[in-house]
Amino acid sequence: xxxxxxxxxxxxxxxxxxxxxxxxxxxxxxxxxxxxxxxxxxxxxxxxxxxxxxxxxxxxxxxxxxxxxxxxxxxxxxxxxxxxxxxxxxxxxxxxxxxxxxxxxxxxxxxxxxxxxxxxxxxxxxxxxxxxxxxxxxxxxxxxxxxxxxxxxxxxxxxxxxxxxxxxxxxxxxxxxxxxxxxxxxxxxxxxxxxxxxxxxxxxxxxxxxxxxxxxx
Numbered sequence: 140x141x142x143x144x145x146x147x148x149x150x151x152x153x154x155x156x157x158x159x160x161x162x163x164x165x166x167x168x169x170x171x172x173x174x175x176x177x178x179x180x181x182x183x184x185x186x187x188x189x190x191x192x193x194x195x196x197x198x199x200x201x202x203x204x205x206x207x208x209x210x211x212x213x214x215x216x217x218x219x220x221x222x223x224x225x226x227x228x229x230x231x232x233x234x235x236x237x238x239x240x241x242x243x244x245x246x247x248x249x250x251x252x253x254x255x256x257x258x259x260x261x262x263x264x265x266x267x268x269x270x271x272x273x274x275x276x277x278x279x280x281x282x283x284x285x286x287x288x289x290x291x292x293x294x295x296x297x298x299x300x301x302x303x304x305x306x307x308x309x310x311x312x313x314x315x316x317x318x319x320x321x322x323x324x325x326x327x328x329x330x331x332x333x334x335x336x337x338x339x340x341x342x343x344x345x346x347x348x349x350x351x352x353x354x355x356x
Contacts, residue, residue: 151191156345160193181244222312234295242338257291268321
């Protein structure tokens with residue numbers, strides 16, 4: 140597939156409740172599409188998956204895609220997987236655990252610049268990263284309890300369009316290999332703007348999350 144966009148999917152980790160291999164293969168109840176199948180349909184892009192835990196299983200089920208192996212998957216965070224995978228511009232960096240509505244995917248596809256994508260959610264875990272902001276300006280990215288009702292939830296999705304920002308991001312990710320991607324972006328937050336996603340964004344981190352998805356669909 141020839142495209143002017145690049146999609147890097149971060150699927151190296153074992154996870155707390157569900158690992159990257161099984162997350163990519165979770166099926167959306169109404170459409171019967173897996174997370175990976177939805178990504179491939181929603182994003183006209185050159186796809187690269189950063190694998191680690193169960194790498195061989197992911198690769199054997201999807202042999203036509205491109206892969207990078209994070210050989211330190213067991214001791215590094217999503218920042219190091221980003222360092223390994225993000226090379227060509229523009230690049231969309233995507234976690235492996237999101238069911239995106241087509242409306243949300245369209246916002247990502249059509250947006251331009253160096254962007255962090257967030258949602259305005261009411262019920263969120265303290266494990267999620269939050270974004271303190273003034274309009275589109277990012278003031279801070281933090282974990283734990285939400286400090287303000289105006290703070291948004293970071294989806295884990297990032298779009299990088301400029302060489303300068305990609306170089307800065309990769310340097311931070313390489314030198315802080317145990318960071319989450321949100322922690323790496325916090326280091327260079329002035330390079331990014333925040334954009335709110337429209338449409339549904341469902342994060343599946345546990346079996347209970349998946350059960351709730353079935354109830355809603």
